Amino acid sequence: MLKFDVANGSPFVDAVEKLKAYLKEHQGFYQNQDFLLKVADTAQLYLENNDDFNKPFTIDLFNQKLLWRLNHSGKGSEAVCKAVLSNLDKPIVFDATAGLGRESLILQSVGCKVYMFERNPIIWFLLHTALYSAQNNQSILDSLKNGLPTLTNLGSFKDQVARGELLPSPDVIYYDPMFPQRQKSALVKKDMRVFHELVGFDEDTTEYANFLLTKTKHHLVVKRPSNEEPLKLDLRCSSQVSGKACRFDCYYCGN
Ligand SMILES: C[S@@+](CC[C@H](N)C(=O)[O-])C[C@H]1O[C@@H](n2cnc3c(N)ncnc32)[C@H](O)[C@@H]1O
Secondary structure: OEEEEEOOOOOOHHHHHHHHHHHHHOOOOOOOOOEEEEEOOOEEEEEOOOHHHOOOEOOOOOOHHHHHHHHHOOOOOOHHHHHHHOOOOOOEEEEOOOOOOHHHHHHHHOOOEEEEOEOOHHHHHHHHHHHHHHHOOHHHHHHOOOOOOEEOOOEOHHHHHHOOOOOOOOOEEEEOOOOHHHHHOOOOOHHHHHHHHHHOOOOOHHHHHHHHHOOOOOEEEEEEEOOOOOOOOOOOOOEEEEOOOEEEEEEEOOO
């Protein structure tokens, strides 16, 4: 169950009401765990009745580690940028799986125009609050070479197509779903385990990646654990870029 604690005067009062309405309409989220979402100027998520997780989970887009990556990112230094940019100049990129927003920010910082999609309501809400805070922080804005990515409405790209939402046409789509293997890893940090607890793993990856293939103009990039085979999609994977513990599989389609 999800409980809310919203401070008077929080800039997110309306967004919380929308989130509550969404959860009412889409029953089934957060049935097995008790979460508390505390909302003031920022939003923090607590996993209740679990002593392992006494620290709240939040999305901090501008922590030191990410800032360093943003200042040093480029096609040469970040495998994800190499895979997504390919030979394109300032492509429109759909990050189909925004998650904690890290890769969207990295891709935006190297010149992409990034649109973020997130279907988990709490992750979407945390991203919304984190981006709002960044938009209202001049020193963060000044430090960004290419502005912030755009968070689209709650829901997957496919949901938004079905709802007839107006979106540009993406040159590249980036897809980084949650794979079951990652969940079991002993190396997964505690705060990331809250994220995994919340999101679970995605079971529709092949089907969804095939849908994305029909929607991208130039290519689709799928992030995979390095020890796993590429997804078997309607198109063959035409090139791969190796990252630290992962691999970026590229499917060129020329739609
Ligand atoms: C592994 S995380 C992505 C991490 C992200 N690349 C980052 O840099 O933080 C996967 C996220 O995508 C979301 N997701 C998975 N499938 C999705 C879909 N079809 N549409 C929208 N969001 C999706 C999950 O809810 C989860 O938050």
